Amino acid sequence: MEREAKKSSGNGGKHKWRKVAYGGMQPGYDDNYTDDSFLEGMVMNANVVKRDLFKVMLDSVSISQYLCIAALVVIVWIKTLHSVIDEISLLSLDAGLLGLGFLIILLTTSQLSFHLFLHYLMKISFFISGLYILAPVYHTLTRSISSDSIWALSVSLLLIHLFLHDFSGYTIRPPGAKNNPTLASNISLNASIIASVLIASRLPSRLHVFALMLFSLQVFLFAPLVTFCIKKYSFWLHLWFSFILMSMTLCIIFVMHRMLFVLLLALIVFISIVCPYWLIQIQEYKFEINGPWDEAKLCFEITE
Amino acid sequence: MDGPQRHRILMVSDFFYPNFGGVESHIYYLSQCLIKLGHKVVITTHAYGNRSGVRYMTGGLKVYYIPWRPFLMQNTLPTFYGTLPIIRTILIRERISVVHGHQAFSTLCHEALMHARTLGYKAVFTDHSLYRFADVGSIHMNKVLQFTLADIDQAICVSHTSKENTVLRSGIDPEKVFVIPNAVDTAMFTPAPKRLCYDEIVIVVISRLVYRKGADLLVEVIPEVCQLNPNVRFVIGGDGLKRVRLEEMREKYSLQDRVEMLGAVPHAQVRSVLVSGHIFLNSSLTEAFCIAILEAASCGLLTVSTRVGGVPEVLPDDMIVLAEPTPVDMIRAIKEAIEMLPNINPQAMHDRVKKLYSWHDVAKRTEVVYDRALLCSDVSLLQRLPRYLKCGPWAGKLFCLVMMINFLLWQLLQFWQPSKSIEEVPDILILENEDKEICGKLRMP
Numbered sequence: 136m137e138r139e140a141k142k143s144s145g146n147g148g149k150h151k152w153r154k155v156a157y158g159g160m161q162p163g164y165d166d167n168y169t170d171d172s173f174l175e176g177m178v179m180n181a182n183v184v185k186r187d188l189f190k191v192m193l194d195s196v197s198i199s200q201y202l203c204i205a206a207l208v209v210i211v212w213i214k215t216l217h218s219v220i221d222e223i224s225l226l227s228l229d230a231g232l233l234g235l236g237f238l239i240i241l242l243t244t245s246q247l248s249f250h251l252f253l254h255y256l257m258k259i260s261f262f263i264s265g266l267y268i269l270a271p272v273y274h275t276l277t278r279s280i281s282s283d284s285i286w287a288l289s290v291s292l293l294l295i296h297l298f299l300h301d302f303s304g305y306t307i308r309p310p311g312a313k314n315n316p317t318l319a320s321n322i323s324l325n326a327s328i329i330a331s332v333l334i335a336s337r338l339p340s341r342l343h344v345f346a347l348m349l350f351s352l353q354v355f356l357f358a359p360l361v362t363f364c365i366k367k368y369s370f371w372l373h374l375w376f377s378f379i380l381m382s383m384t385l386c387i388i389f390v391m392h393r394m395l396f397v398l399l400l401a402l403i404v405f406i407s408i409v410c411p412y413w414l415i416q417i418q419e420y421k422f423e424i425n426g427p428w429d430e431a432k433l434c435f436e437i438t439e
Numbered sequence: 440m441d442g443p444q445r446h447r448i449l450m451v452s453d454f455f456y457p458n459f460g461g462v463e464s465h466i467y468y469l470s471q472c473l474i475k476l477g478h479k480v481v482i483t484t485h486a487y488g489n490r491s492g493v494r495y496m497t498g499g500l501k502v503y504y505i506p507w508r509p510f511l512m513q514n515t516l517p518t519f520y521g522t523l524p525i526i527r528t529i530l531i532r533e534r535i536s537v538v539h540g541h542q543a544f545s546t547l548c549h550e551a552l553m554h555a556r557t558l559g560y561k562a563v564f565t566d567h568s569l570y571r572f573a574d575v576g577s578i579h580m581n582k583v584l585q586f587t588l589a590d591i592d593q594a595i596c597v598s599h600t601s602k603e604n605t606v607l608r609s610g611i612d613p614e615k616v617f618v619i620p621n622a623v624d625t626a627m628f629t630p631a632p633k634r635l636c637y638d639e640i641v642i643v644v645i646s647r648l649v650y651r652k653g654a655d656l657l658v659e660v661i662p663e664v665c666q667l668n669p670n671v672r673f674v675i676g677g678d679g680l681k682r683v684r685l686e687e688m689r690e691k692y693s694l695q696d697r698v699e700m701l702g703a704v705p706h707a708q709v710r711s712v713l714v715s716g717h718i719f720l721n722s723s724l725t726e727a728f729c730i731a732i733l734e735a736a737s738c739g740l741l742t743v744s745t746r747v748g749g750v751p752e753v754l755p756d757d758m759i760v761l762a763e764p765t766p767v768d769m770i771r772a773i774k775e776a777i778e779m780l781p782n783i784n785p786q787a788m789h790d791r792v793k794k795l796y797s798w799h800d801v802a803k804r805t806e807v808v809y810d811r812a813l814l815c816s817d818v819s820l821l822q823r824l825p826r827y828l829k830c831g832p833w834a835g836k837l838f839c840l841v842m843m844i845n846f847l848l849w850q851l852l853q854f855w856q857p858s859k860s861i862e863e864v865p866d867i868l869i870l871e872n873e874d875k876e877i878c879g880k881l882r883m884p
Contacts, residue, residue, distance in 0.1 A: 156749065426604075
């Protein structure tokens with residue numbers, strides 16, 4: 136049953152080579168015999184997605200959009216530190232952004248129950264009151280640290296934040312979400328929060344500190360969620376929103392500082408045009424190998 | 440007694456006694472059978488705790504426990520050149536002709552093979568496991584393997600699937616790779632003297648309870664099987680991180696009287712656990728060659744296993760029932776195995792395994808590999824360097840640099856500690872005379 140054919144005695148059919156390990160050396164074949172069926176189970180590039188240049192460029196818009204949001208936050212910081220914006224306008228900006236954010240989420244999410252809305256409202260009010268109570272602490276936090284260290288730290292933290300940011304989703308999950316955010320997105324969120332605290336602690340009065348902290352935290356914590364809701368609702372709305380945001384940012388920076396404008400423009404061009412092209416070019420080197428030697432993937436979730 | 444050519448083999452690996460495992464027992468049994476064929480075998484591994492220096496095992500097998508501590512998962516700290524002096528000393532003292540390294544995960548093996556090639560000895564490598572391609576750890580390990588196999592004389596894999604995996608990982612020529620499977624010590628794994636009755640079917644599982652060995656599949660399969668077949672009992676031996684999940688499953692479905700957890704089973708008691716059952720269940724997610732299945736078949740158990748890696752090649756179709764690694768298919772396979780049970784004769788199965796696998800056969804086939812390795816021509820450093828350049832645009836040049844420094848260090852050692860000053864060890868042959876007395880005969884170099 137295991138041995139298919141005969142041996143020796145004339146050439147009445149050579150024993151057929153079988154891909155088995157038992158029975159010792161197969162007669163007529165050396166141990167290093169490589170059959171024609173060698174590597175026939177190998178599948179190459181089975182899961183590789185064929186990318187289209189235009190689609191990649193459209194997807195890269197979310198990255199440029201977030202970059203502009205971060206740039207706007209930095210502009211507000213600089214203007215507040217130079218006392219161009221006073222605390223009342225900051226507070227009204229905060230309230231405006233909060234209202235706008237809630238409106239967008241209400242309009243774009245189909246099933247936002249009243250209970251969930253109340254839950255969000257309660258959380259936000261706890262957050263704001265907590266921040267107001269802690270504002271005096273932040274006000275005197277970095278009094279003994281020199282300004283150079285503050286600028287250097289803030290810039291590095293913002294860079295870390297941008298590098299590790301999760302551009303496809305959002306780190307702050309609504310209650311009941313299934314998958315946890317990754318380590319990298321948590322680190323980026325923490326970096327942005329620390330940067331906001333450091334900058335806010337340089338301000339003259341407690342109300343300033345509270346207003347700026349509220350503004351920065353609102354943007355860093357909730358902007359990814361809001362933009363994700365917009366993108367999910369309608370891709371065209373997302374594109375329009377991104378273009379308006381990018382043009383607004385570029386205009387504001389153009390007025391402020393020519394060099395930074397050129398830098399930001401170059402960066403946006405690099406992200407939107409050069410990087411997609413580069414990605415498509417190096418995709419041809421992709422070599423994914425699958426075969427019978429692969430570790431089996433479990434088809435069910437492991438619930439601890 | 441002596442074959443056409445008497446080889447002097449140095450087996451190198453990080454994994455050896457007092458550690459227990461597939462690689463360790465492979466090295467031990469292969470060495471014993473090679474000694475019986477008349478060759479000389481010396482093993483080199485790192486020190487285990489206080490066990491450092493030279494030890495002798497059965498049959499005059501000499502083991503060098505070189506005084507290097509393991510740093511991660513029984514591997515010695517990779518220092519590239521730190522092991523050169525001691526490996527050179529061992530090679531000259533024992534007048535080695537072939538260096539045989541085991542297991543791609545062992546740093547000592549890679550270093551020893553590198554030194555062996557620099558010193559001009561023939562090198563053979565055996566790969567015992569399957570590895571992935573895509574994650575960071577695997578990419579680096581495959582690069583190291585590519586370095587070692589760029590200039591190897593022959594390679595051995597334990598199954599055909601393992602050969603495909605090794606060839607893809609390292610880019611070695613398939614004609615250089617021999618497929619020589621493991622075997623099982625059938626004298627130690629014999630079936631129970633009395634056949635068990637079939638009123639209550641006992642399914643045995645002996646494995647490390649970790650993700651890789653499919654412990655999560657067991658958690659899904661066992662409650663279903665217990666529910667579908669009221670006369671089935673499970674015996675689970677082994678320990679690991681997933682043991683907690685199995686205990687939880689036992690609590691949740693109240694299977695305390697139907698699932699027995701034995702904890703870690705010492706190697707000497709594995710046979711007694713196996714012969715208490717009718718069916719052996721193996722749920723691994725990846726296996727190059729599963730020796731556990733062979734041990735179970737040698738004890739007369741019918742095997743149910745997942746169809747992964749090299750498992751389909753291990754046993755003929757009537758001794759094993761294969762299933763896809765999903766709970767549904769495994770339950771189907773267990774049901775099929777229970778129906779096949781009355782037709783299984785444990786003693787007949789044991790006799791068949793005895794014919795299909797033997798360490799003596801493995802040693803004979805390995806001897807052929809050594810003969811082939813010795814036929815490969817000697818090459819100088821300049822002729823060997825182009826082989827490393829093929830490994831990649833940056834890596835190739837880096838590997839060449841490593842080998843050149845190794846060569847220079849060797850020349851320095853030859854000047855500092857000349858080969859003539861290293862005393863050569865006389866061979867001690869353990870002979871049996873007519874009265875079956877063991878006596879030693881000294882053979883001078």
